[in-house]
């Protein structure tokens with residue numbers, strides 16, 4: 001039997017990159033997917049892919065910084081599929097701007113999309129998980145949430161913040177059998193990073209940082225998310241799981 005049979009999962013930022021791969025994989029493994037993205041056309045296309053492969057999914061337009069949107073999406077998820085077992089807070093943006101050059105507007109935007117969104121998602125989803133005494137939440141952080149990185153202060157702060165927010169929630173809601181973990185991708189080829197990876201000098205720098213001599217695939221991050229979403233990780237909570245080809249092993 002597929003390992004997520006009978007489970008209902010919300011994935012944010014599902015229209016592109018890792019969110020798309022997570023949506024396709026979780027659906028292939030039997031979950032019913034609530035796929036959301038601010039880019040409605042993109043998330044609808046991913047849901048069509050899920051359906052074409054025989055899976056079950058619904059697409060919703062969703063800005064993860066909007067409390068109103070979270071309230072609506074979570075209500076629609078429960079109305080459509082009856083419950084929520086898994087939340088993947090994946091939507092995010094990058095900002096490669098040094099701290100002294102970062103404007104308040106940039107700072108607030110990155111913190112809102114990468115960190116406040118995780119708070120809002122948990123605030124609206126956890127009460128439904130508490131009713132079932134079961135749930136798994138996966139917050140997509142970054143290697144930038146584990147170590148300092150050059151010229152990306154706001155991004156690093158947002159990803160370090162969602163790592164610690166995950167641990168705080170793991171401690172608070174373990175009593176309800178709700179697990180909360182963070183996943184820390186390294187250099188993964190997605191639309192977010194493809195320009196950097198196409199730049200030969202950047203690529204060589206990435207490869208000088210990894211232990212495995214290549215960049216990662218979005219599908220490899222999705223496999224880590226699948227493990228944490230499934231009952232195969234039933235005694236794992238509050239951990240940070242790097243999927244980084246060994247960058248943080250150095």
Ligand SMILES: NC(=O)c1ccc[n+]([C@@H]2O[C@H](COP(=O)([O-])OP(=O)(O)OC[C@H]3O[C@@H](n4cnc5c(N)ncnc54)[C@H](O)[C@@H]3O)[C@@H](O)[C@H]2O)c1
Nearest residue numbers: 013015016017018038063064091092142185188190191192
């Ligand atoms: N690509 C990498 O190398 C890398 C490395 C570490 C961490 N990450 C993290 O992985 C996650 C996924 O990144 P990706 O590389 O797949 O990026 P991506 O740009 O391919 O996809 C991000 C998705 O999030 C959506 N999104 C952006 N703002 C949103 C908002 N306000 N509300 C709802 N949806 C929104 C976009 O529309 C897009 O579909 C992000 O949190 C990112 O920070 C990426």
